Each structure stands twice: as structure tokens, then as C-alpha cells.
Amino acid sequence: DAKTTQPTSMDCAEGRAANLPCNHSTISGNEYVYWYRQIHSQGPQYIIHGLKNNETNEMASLIITEDRKSSTLILPHATLRDTAVYYCIVRVRDSGGGADGLTFGKGTHLIIQP
Amino acid sequence: DGGITQSPKYLFRKEGQNVTLSCEQNLNHDAMYWYRQDPGQGLRLIYYSQIVNDFQKGDIAEGYSVSREKKESFPLTVTSAQKNPTAFYLCASSIFFSAEAFFGQGTRLTVV
Numbered sequence: 001d002a003k004t005t006q007p008t009s010m011d012c013a014e015g016r017a018a019n020l021p022c023n024h025s026t027i028s029g030n031e032y033v034y035w036y037r038q039i040h041s042q043g044p045q046y047i048i049h050g051l052k053n054n055e056t057n058e059m060a061s062l063i064i065t066e067d068r069k070s071s072t073l074i075l076p077h078a079t080l081r082d083t084a085v086y087y088c089i090v091r092v093r094d095s096g097g098g099a100d101g102l103t104f105g106k107g108t109h110l111i112i113q114p
Numbered sequence: 115d116g117g118i119t120q121s122p123k124y125l126f127r128k129e130g131q132n133v134t135l136s137c138e139q140n141l142n143h144d145a146m147y148w149y150r151q152d153p154g155q156g157l158r159l160i161y162y163s164q165i166v167n168d169f170q171k172g173d174i175a176e177g178y179s180v181s182r183e184k185k186e187s188f189p190l191t192v193t194s195a196q197k198n199p200t201a202f203y204l205c206a207s208s209i210f211f212s213a214e215a216f217f218g219q220g221t222r223l224t225v226v
Contacts, residue, residue: 010211021138032150034214043120043204043214044157087156102206102215103173 003027004088009109018075020108022088025069033064033095035073036104037084044087044104047073051093081114116143120205120218127199127225135190135221137205145211146188149204150174151220157204163188164211192223199225 005023012018024033034049041089048055048062050071055062061074085108117138127133137146144165149157159172163182177196182188185226188207192199202222 036215041202041220043206043219044215046214046216049214091212102162102208102212103159104149106156 003090003103004105006086006088006105006108008106009111011111011113012075014080014112014114015077018078018082018110019043020073020075020086020088020110020111021070022073023070024088024090027068027090028092030092030094033062033071034089034091035060035062036087036089037082038087038107039081039084039109049093061080068069068071078110078112080112080114083110085109118205118207118216118218120203120221123219125221125223127223129225130194132194133192133199133223133225135192135203135205135223137188137218138186139188139207139216140186141207141209142185142215143207143209145208145213145215145218147206147215148172148178148180148188148190149206149210151202151204160203162192162211172181182189199223204216220226 032051034042034046034050038044050062064071085107087104121136145160146194150159151157158174161168161180163169166185179191204220206217
């Protein structure tokens with residue numbers, strides 16, 4: 001069973017904020033939410049991760065609901081180069097090795113329109 | 115420049131031949147991974163290694179083999195037993211097993 005559910009595709013106008021939702025209703029207390037993206041024919045790129053607090057870095061913001069059952073990745077000012085498949089992954093973050101392999105689902109194909 | 119390097123970018127082989135894909139990282143990461151991606155599909159995990167001299171099968175390990183003799187290197191051999199070897203192969207590494215992973219640019223293997 002998939003741990004996350006994402007829309008198959010989304011459009012966003014260039015210069016606007018792109019908000020990508022992810023449902024993870026069965027997330028465990030020790031699982032983090034990770035976001036990656038893959039631009040066509042390139043390797044995936046790590047974007048951001050979080051546990052329960054909202055997080056922001058130079059690429060994006062991650063908003064996690066209080067019950068942790070869903071999250072939203074926000075690209076504040078989308079550009080054409082942000083067109084990619086975005087993957088939401090939940091995973092234990094444990095330096096002791098107690099985690100499953102990193103598993104990618106189908107993701108959301110975000111298309112930025114000029 | 116620190117990073118993860120896959121070579122070559124494109125590789126062609128005849129059916130029945132084994133082929134080894136290179137993956138090197140200078141990030142001092144303990145964990146490394148190999149994925150396969152088919153057109154229009156997501157990534158599927160082939161093998162992963164949490165630490166040098168150790169590796170585990172992923173979801174689709176049949177027809178593949180790996181080694182992890184050095185921390186920096188995690189080569190993948192696609193053997194003749196792999197029924198559909200033509201695919202885009204991606205290598206990744208992370209500082210420890212479940213930390214955020216950083217990917218190489220991939221090797222596109224075509225078997226003719």
C-alpha cells in the first residue's frame with residue numbers, strides 16, 4: 001500500500017506560488033516527510049524535509065498539518081525551470097539504520113505555464 | 115566540487131553481455147543506492163548499501179549485482195540474467211541510510 005497520495009498533475013502560472021499537496025494519513029510518529037523533484041531525464045533532486053514543524057529553505061517551504069496527515073510543498077515564485085515531477089515520501093530518519101529503503105511513488109507532474 | 119558521479123551518461127551493449135555501471139561519491143556518505151527508471155514510470159529500488167562491505171536487495175534485485183568495497187564507490191553490474199535491462203539507472207547517496215539522498219545524473223543503458 002502506498003504511504004502517500006499525490007495528484008497526478010497540476011498546472012501553475014509562472015511567477016505564482018505553486019502549492020503541491022500530499023496526503024499521508026498513516027504516517028507514524030517517527031516518520032519524516034521528504035520532498036524530491038525530477039526534471040525530465042535528470043536525477044531526482046532533494047528539496048526539503050520535515051517532521052512536524054513547518055520548514056523553509058532557499059528552494060521551498062513545507063507546511064505540515066497539526067495532525068501530520070497531510071502536507072503542502074510551496075514553491076513561492078514558480079519559474080518555467082520548476083516544471084518537474086515532484087515526489088512526496090514519508091520515511092523514518094534514523095542514523096541507526098532502522099528504516100526502509102527510499103521508495104518513490106508516481107509523484108505529481110507540475111507544469112509551469114508561461 | 116563535491117557530488118555523486120555516474121558514468122557513462124549513455125551506454126550501449128549487446129544482448130547477453132554483462133555491463134557494469136559506475137557510481138562514485140566524494141560526499142563521505144555512508145549509504146548508497148541504485149534505482150531503475152523506465153519511461154513514464156517512477157523509480158524502483160534495485161540495491162542499497164548502508165555501509166561499506168554491506169548491501170541489501172531492493173524491490174527488483176534479480177539480474178543485478180553490486181559491491182561496496184570502498185565507501186566512495188558502489189558499482190552496479192547488469193547481468194545477462196536481467197530480462198529487460200534497457201532503462202535509465204540512477205545512483206544516490208546519503209550521509210546515513212535514511213537521511214536525504216543526493217542523486218547522480220543517471221546512466222541510460224540500451225541493450226540491443
